[in-house]
Structures are given as structure tokens and as C-alpha cells.
Amino acid sequence: MLWTVIAGATCGACGGWLCRWALRRARPALRLPNRSCELGAAVVCALVTGWLVSRGASVTELLMPLVVATLVVPLTLTDLTHRRLPDVLTLPAYVLLGLALTLTVATGADGAVAGRAAVSTVVFGGLHAVLRFTAPHTIGAGDVKLAGSVGGVLGASGWAALPVGFVVAAVVSMLLTAFVAARGDRHRGVPYGPGLLTGTLVVVVLGWP
Numbered sequence: 001m002l003w004t005v006i007a008g009a010t011c012g013a014c015g016g017w018l019c020r021w022a023l024r025r026a027r028p029a030l031r032l033p034n035r036s037c038e039l040g041a042a043v044v045c046a047l048v049t050g051w052l053v054s055r056g057a058s059v060t061e062l063l064m065p066l067v068v069a070t071l072v073v074p075l076t077l078t079d080l081t082h083r084r085l086p087d088v089l090t091l092p093a094y095v096l097l098g099l100a101l102t103l104t105v106a107t108g109a110d111g112a113v114a115g116r117a118a119v120s121t122v123v124f125g126g127l128h129a130v131l132r133f134t135a136p137h138t139i140g141a142g143d144v145k146l147a148g149s150v151g152g153v154l155g156a157s158g159w160a161a162l163p164v165g166f167v168v169a170a171v172v173s174m175l176l177t178a179f180v181a182a183r184g185d186r187h188r189g190v191p192y193g194p195g196l197l198t199g200t201l202v203v204v205v206l207g208w209p
């Protein structure tokens with residue numbers, strides 16, 4: 001188990017470095033503190049790997065959770081720091097999560113998982129697109145792009161994961177709002193991305209495979 005956890009942490013660190021590299025080359029460039037993505041992703045991936053391995057998850061069943069855990073850190077840091085969820089991370093997320101899901105299904109997972117993921121991507125992304133259209137001040141375009149990919153992840157975990165992920169996202173957003181208000185910075189907006197990402201990670205860790 002120890003070597004599996006070390007491997008998970010290594011994957012997280014490498015993925016975090018790649019994400020920070022991509023952010024530096026975005027237009028405009030989005031800079032985060034040195035090694036913040038690498039260290040954060042390594043710690044989160046190590047914890048996720050240890051938890052899932054202790055529950056009997058196979059190596060292929062770790063793929064989806066590790067991709068999610070790796071992306072959560074740079075996306076959250078970027079949204080909190082720059083109030084942006086850039087295309088250089090949100091769009092490749094679809095490809096990475098799709099590949100992870102494909103490999104998981106190809107190695108023995110229930111084929112219905114792929115169907116749920118596809119439907120949930122459209123439904124969850126569509127709901128957030130409608131919210132963006134009707135109340136543009138509540139979420140940004142980056143949140144809509146992120147919602148599609150995390151919707152697929154939630155759907156792959158089970159239909160019940162969609163409302164659970166949405167509720168966790170709302171709770172985290174409320175806590176961030178309360179924290180900002182307690183600091184006396186009421187006029188500063190609270191990003192929606194961290195809550196959405198946290199909800200997805202919680203569901204994946206507790207409900208996957």
C-alpha cells in the first residue's frame with residue numbers, strides 16, 4: 001500500500017506541475033506560488049490513494065479519482081487567486097477524465113457507468129449554462145465549462161451523486177461567503193468553482209468505485 005500511495009503522490013506532483021506550467025502560458029498568464037500546485041496535488045492524491053486502496057480499489061479504479069484530485073488543487077487555487085477558471089485547464093479536463101473513464105470501463109467496470117457519465121455531462125453542464133444565462137452574476141463562463149466535466153464524474157459515481165455534489169458545492173460556497181463577510185470584505189465576490197470542485201472530490205472519494 002505504501003508504494004501505491006507514493007506513486008499516487010508522484011502522479012499528483014507531476015500533474016500539478018503541468019497545470020502550473022499551462023497556467024503560466026495562458027493568455028493572460030496566471031501565476032501561482034512556486035510548488036503550490038505540485039505540493040497540494042501530491043498531498044491530496046496521496047490521501048485519496050490511501051483511502052481508496054484501503055477500501056480495496058484496484059489500480060485502474062484509481063485513475064478517475066486521481067485525475068480529479070490532481071485538477072482540484074490548481075483549479076481551486078486559480079479561482080481563489082485570480083477569480084478565473086481558464087480554458088487551459090477546464091477544456092483538457094474533459095479529455096483526461098474521458099480517458100480515465102474509458103480505461104476504467106475497458107478493464108472491467110460496468111458499461112452503464114459510461115452512459116451515466118455522458119448524460120450527466122450534458123445535464124449538469126446544461127443546468128449551469130441555464131443558470132449562467134438567467135443570472136450571469138452568480139457564476140462565470142468558466143464555471144459552466146467546469147460543470148460539464150465534473151457532472152460526468154458525478155454521474156459515473158451514480159445518479160444520486162449529482163444532487164449530493166450540488167449540495168456540497170452550495171454549502172462550501174456559503175462557508176466561503178461567511179468567511180469573507182467575517183473578514184469585513186463583503187464587496188468581494190466568492191467564486192463558485194471551489195465549492196463545485198470540493199463537492200466532486202468528496203463524492204468521488206466516498207462513492208467511487
